[in-house]
Amino acid sequence: MYPNPAEPELGMFIQRRLQHLARIVEVKVVAPVPVLDYASPSGKRFRFSSHDCPTSWQDGMIPVIHPRWAYPPFGGVLNSLFLFLSVIRPIARMRREFSFDVIDTHFGYPSGIAGALLSVALKSPFTITLRGNETMHGQDPFCRHLLAWAIRRAARIFAVSERLRQFAIELGADATKVVTIPNGIDSSIFFPRDRLESRKKYRLPSDAKIILSAGYLIERKGHHHVIKALNSLLHQGIEARLVIAGGPGREGRFEENIRRLVRDLGLDQVVTLVGHVSPEGMAELMSAADVFCLASSREGSPNVVLEALACGTPVVATDVGGTPETIASDGYGFVVPADDVPALEHALHCALQRQWVRPAIAAWGKSRSWDQVAHDVYEQMRELVAENRRS
Numbered sequence: 001m002y003p004n005p006a007e008p009e010l011g012m013f014i015q016r017r018l019q020h021l022a023r024i025v026e027v028k029v030v031a032p033v034p035v036l037d038y039a040s041p042s043g044k045r046f047r048f049s050s051h052d053c054p055t056s057w058q059d060g061m062i063p064v065i066h067p068r069w070a071y072p073p074f075g076g077v078l079n080s081l082f083l084f085l086s087v088i089r090p091i092a093r094m095r096r097e098f099s100f101d102v103i104d105t106h107f108g109y110p111s112g113i114a115g116a117l118l119s120v121a122l123k124s125p126f127t128i129t130l131r132g133n134e135t136m137h138g139q140d141p142f143c144r145h146l147l148a149w150a151i152r153r154a155a156r157i158f159a160v161s162e163r164l165r166q167f168a169i170e171l172g173a174d175a176t177k178v179v180t181i182p183n184g185i186d187s188s189i190f191f192p193r194d195r196l197e198s199r200k201k202y203r204l205p206s207d208a209k210i211i212l213s214a215g216y217l218i219e220r221k222g223h224h225h226v227i228k229a230l231n232s233l234l235h236q237g238i239e240a241r242l243v244i245a246g247g248p249g250r251e252g253r254f255e256e257n258i259r260r261l262v263r264d265l266g267l268d269q270v271v272t273l274v275g276h277v278s279p280e281g282m283a284e285l286m287s288a289a290d291v292f293c294l295a296s297s298r299e300g301s302p303n304v305v306l307e308a309l310a311c312g313t314p315v316v317a318t319d320v321g322g323t324p325e326t327i328a329s330d331g332y333g334f335v336v337p338a339d340d341v342p343a344l345e346h347a348l349h350c351a352l353q354r355q356w357v358r359p360a361i362a363a364w365g366k367s368r369s370w371d372q373v374a375h376d377v378y379e380q381m382r383e384l385v386a387e388n389r390r391s
Helices: 012-021 078-095 108-122 141-153 162-170 195-201 223-235 255-264 279-288 303-310 341-353 358-365 370-390
Strands: 056-059 062-065 103-106 126-130 156-159 178-180 209-214 240-245 271-275 291-294 315-318 333-336
Touching: 012 370, 078 108, 103 108, 108 126, 108 141, 126 141, 126 162, 126 370, 156 162, 156 370, 162 178, 195 279, 209 223, 209 279, 209 341, 223 240, 223 255, 223 341, 240 279, 255 271, 279 303, 291 303, 291 341, 303 315, 303 358, 315 341, 333 341
Parallel strands: 103 126, 126 156, 156 178, 209 240, 209 291, 240 271, 291 315, 315 333
Antiparallel strands: 056 062
């Protein structure tokens, strides 16, 4: 889940944390890419050559290598074993010149389980960052068992939300080794922009109520729920428009379902799909919007909520992952149950009618930086390395 030249938007929240951590310690990244990519957003299935994705490159201060790995369709927990087998040799070779102290893995499945196997093979402590998919995979008994085994072996578990911290403890983790470290934001990108100029750039009417929904065009992101809520608002006489920012994702093809729903409801003139946009473009769209809406059915600690708040934009989001911790009061937005369109519509109605103190929202949103996240992670890693040396 680390970005690569072929998929630059992949796992940007991981990239941000490691880039800031690399200012404190030496970091190298091993990010396998599948030879046969069943879920490729571009539709390109094979990645044999360096033309499809380089085998190595330099991402700022971080050297990145991309070993190829293969796994069977519907491989389940066996994919963690295939992942381990794909990286053990390149990491063992790397260790001859780079005597690392910690193996840092992101997502409990499959990477955390592979990290536990690497820890045994290389006799090195490892960490797992739980980012939100673990609760879903934990519903499978076999996967839950292996995930629990990996979590119990980890020297530290970083959870991006308190719910994920409790999940790790439920699986048997030592509570003293589980730390909640939410994501941060890049305040040099996400800050309030000129609202009218941003609307002009994206050809949005200056006097309309604008709702922004962002994320991959997959079912889990709930764009279709926002469209249905918008339809209800229009029938109540609220002149609102919806902008959806995001491109294809790795969890199925759902874009056509979204477009079909827009056509069936006759909303072609008020719903705009702008595709994938850069972080700077996202900040402009957030500044242009009256409210940002995240209707996901599952999340860890969605960065996009923090980023919208940092732009001074109130947020309506579903009660998943760390969103209740991020939207800490109704001065910043509203939290609603997941998959509840009437509740979503009501919250959006209230948000569009309310006078928000946008400077206060922006101050709250930018209060947690990636530098702070990196230092929190570094302090935990420094402690675990000292513990490992004493033992």
